[in-house]
Amino acid sequence: MSVYEQQSEAGRVVSPGDCQAALAAAEQENVELRNKYLRAAASIENTRKQAERETRQQIGQRLRGFCARLLVVADNLERALAHTSEDNPLRSGVQATLQLLWAALQQEGVSPISVAVGAPFDPHFHEAIAAHEADVDQETVVEVVQTGYTFGDELLRPARVVVARPTRIDTLR
Numbered sequence: 326m327s328v329y330e331q332q333s334e335a336g337r338v339v340s341p342g343d344c345q346a347a348l349a350a351a352e353q354e355n356v357e358l359r360n361k362y363l364r365a366a367a368s369i370e371n372t373r374k375q376a377e378r379e380t381r382q383q384i385g386q387r388l389r390g391f392c393a394r395l396l397v398v399a400d401n402l403e404r405a406l407a408h409t410s411e412d413n414p415l416r417s418g419v420q421a422t423l424q425l426l427w428a429a430l431q432q433e434g435v436s437p438i439s440v441a442v443g444a445p446f447d448p449h450f451h452e453a454i455a456a457h458e459a460d461v462d463q464e465t466v467v468e469v470v471q472t473g474y475t476f477g478d479e480l481l482r483p484a485r486v487v488v489a490r491p492t493r494i495d496t497l498r
Contacts, residue, residue, distance in 0.1 A: 389476050392435050396474060396482055399426050438473035440484045442466055452483040459489035 402423040409416045438450050446453060446464040450473055457467060466486045473484030 388433060389479070389481065392430055392433055392476055393481055395426065395430060396435075399423060399430070400471070402426065434477045435481060436475050438475060438484050440466055440469050440473065440486060442468065446486070446488045450480060450483055451486045451488075453488040454485050455487045456490045457487065458492045461489050461491055464488050464490055 402419055405419050406416065406423065409419065440451065444466050446466060451466065452473075453464075454470055456464075459467070465488065467489045468487040469484060470487060471482075471485040474481040
């Protein structure tokens with residue numbers, strides 16, 4: 326037996342070529358296992374990020390729905406104020422409650438849509454509930470029936486408006 330040859334545990338003689346082949350095989354297996362590990366780690370990270378995105382979306386949807394339901398409460402409080410005399414003792418309580426509600430809604434990102442009478446009708450933010458023919462160049466807002474709101478950058482509820490339409494004679498010219 327030469328100095329470069331060794332005897333294995335099983336009693337078989339191992340040559341330097343066998344050792345190099347075993348080392349190359351071990352290195353190849355190491356590369357494959359490392360690649361599997363990296364793919365598994367990337368998959369876990371992608372799954373974590375996707376779960377975070379889905380959770381944020383679900384929370385956003387729930388908050389959006391909750392805020393939309395609270396707008397109905399705000400509408401009713403505003404109606405109560407509109408139909409309550411100044412000397413009614415409940416008026417100040419209703420007004421304070423409405424202010425607290427608006428503060429909470431604004432803190433969550435709810436903002437009213439500013440609509441001016443005479444402004445052009447915008448179907449992205451307005452919902453026309455009636456139309457009256459008038460001598461105008463384009464469809465314009467004649468009356469705001471119900472305020473619209475956004476939630477962050479998204480439309481929460483469109484402003485409900487009455488629109489003036491151009492008369493048929495003007496549109497045919």
